[in-house]
Amino acid sequence: MKDAVVIGAGLAGLTAALRLARAGKSVTLVTKGPGGLHLSQGTVDILGYAPDRVAAPLEAVGSLPAEHPHASVGAEAVGGAVSWLAAELGPDLLVGDPARNVNLPTAVGSIRPTALAQPSMMAGEVTGGKTFSVVGIKQIKDFPADLIAGNLARSTAPDGGALTARSAWIDLPARKGEADPTPLTYARAMDDEAFAATFAKAVAAVAGKADVVALPAVLGAKRLDVWRQVAELIGTDVCEIPMPPPSVPGIRLYDALLAKVRDAGVRFVQGSRITGFESDGDTVTSVTLAAAGGPRPLTARSFVFAPGGFESGAVDVDSKGGITEPVFGLPLTASDATPLIQSVYWGPHPLFEVGVRTDAAGRPTDAGGAVVHPNLYVAGGLIAGAERWREKSGDGVAVATAVRAADQITGGSR
Numbered sequence: 001m002k003d004a005v006v007i008g009a010g011l012a013g014l015t016a017a018l019r020l021a022r023a024g025k026s027v028t029l030v031t032k033g034p035g036g037l038h039l040s041q042g043t044v045d046i047l048g049y050a051p052d053r054v055a056a057p058l059e060a061v062g063s064l065p066a067e068h069p070h071a072s073v074g075a076e077a078v079g080g081a082v083s084w085l086a087a088e089l090g091p092d093l094l095v096g097d098p099a100r101n102v103n104l105p106t107a108v109g110s111i112r113p114t115a116l117a118q119p120s121m122m123a124g125e126v127t128g129g130k131t132f133s134v135v136g137i138k139q140i141k142d143f144p145a146d147l148i149a150g151n152l153a154r155s156t157a158p159d160g161g162a163l164t165a166r167s168a169w170i171d172l173p174a175r176k177g178e179a180d181p182t183p184l185t186y187a188r189a190m191d192d193e194a195f196a197a198t199f200a201k202a203v204a205a206v207a208g209k210a211d212v213v214a215l216p217a218v219l220g221a222k223r224l225d226v227w228r229q230v231a232e233l234i235g236t237d238v239c240e241i242p243m244p245p246p247s248v249p250g251i252r253l254y255d256a257l258l259a260k261v262r263d264a265g266v267r268f269v270q271g272s273r274i275t276g277f278e279s280d281g282d283t284v285t286s287v288t289l290a291a292a293g294g295p296r297p298l299t300a301r302s303f304v305f306a307p308g309g310f311e312s313g314a315v316d317v318d319s320k321g322g323i324t325e326p327v328f329g330l331p332l333t334a335s336d337a338t339p340l341i342q343s344v345y346w347g348p349h350p351l352f353e354v355g356v357r358t359d360a361a362g363r364p365t366d367a368g369g370a371v372v373h374p375n376l377y378v379a380g381g382l383i384a385g386a387e388r389w390r391e392k393s394g395d396g397v398a399v400a401t402a403v404r405a406a407d408q409i410t411g412g413s414r
């Protein structure tokens, strides 16, 4: 029997599995699929809006309502968890200060706050007076360089200063004859130093003078110093701007975390769903894996449930608006979606705050605060109380609650 089974391989599940394995626990990580990192910016947002733009995310955690997962973990523990993850991944993948947000340009030329980012993005920090040259690749359709530069030039930096931005394009196929290449096609091509050098030469020819050359986030899939090579060859700072999925920076984080989890001895079971559980009284004894040959129990002393939120099917809404958690049947903060669905796209969407209540240890509770299963811990998007995508808090919630769950199982923080 394993010490722990972790369900879900998003940021929360991977973090929990790694933290448990580092503490010497035997772990099975089981997932039906890869989770949200492939769709993400490849950054770690702790708190970007509350509701206004946040400059100091840990300080702002103090102003969140008590029901918010960050409030229940506490600012110090949130900062400690994110710092631990950053140290695990190292400065080639994540840099920054959990106490201070940086403001980075997006693929539509807006400006988003985040706490930790990849080093290849950092020169793009939007500060007053900065000049950007945004260079697109004609073959990549999801990097509208003209729109990005136009919107940046129209924007005021969060520090109040003006910005200057222009756009330019290069025409450089990554693979001959490919009609619709993804960012990943280019990132893999950049792993080859010769292709990256050709790319840099083409960019240098059109970029013009600027403080920073902003490029689509395709500077290497495996090789993490491509951005340095390109900057040196161009002779100007460069920054990667994350793009719509498949997100190369997100995949870099996923690949690195999964490699660490495997190296740490975690058994990784992918492609199968957990469909239910067995218990002895309230204590969970096994979860049921829908394996190819039929249902199979995975036994453990403790369980970390990190299945994400609505977006990953962790919470179901049926045709009558009934909301349920399908694996453990955990109590949720709402049972009827009808009054929670709003017609205004940019308005508040209370449905996204629906989830599982937990105690201070991360164990699911009922409406009265009673713990439902003493050896089951919830981490990440399933926890109620955060509108994660709007607040830009989902990554921080995933990491902080995963570390909390692991530390509860191992008997304390390190």
Ligand SMILES: Cc1cc2nc3c(=O)[nH]c(=O)nc-3n(C[C@H](O)[C@H](O)[C@H](O)COP(=O)(O)OP(=O)(O)OC[C@H]3O[C@@H](n4cnc5c(N)ncnc54)[C@H](O)[C@@H]3O)c2cc1C
Pocket (backbone or CB within 6 Å): 007, 008, 009, 010, 011, 012, 013, 030, 031, 032, 033, 034, 035, 036, 037, 040, 045, 046, 272, 273, 274, 275, 306, 307, 308, 309, 311, 312, 313, 314, 327, 379, 380, 381, 382, 388, 389, 390, 392, 393, 394, 395, 396, 398
């Ligand atoms: C549109 C959108 C935009 C967002 N933008 C941001 C943002 O900008 N910043 C931010 O911080 N957050 C954002 N979020 C929130 C984002 O979801 C979190 O940041 C983070 O990805 C949640 O991580 P997680 O590990 O909890 O869940 P996920 O990444 O969703 O991972 C869940 C994992 O559980 C697995 N799984 C689920 N059910 C089962 C099962 N029954 N059996 C086995 N495996 C299962 C899935 O396959 C997956 O691997 C956004 C969310 C959405 C929907």
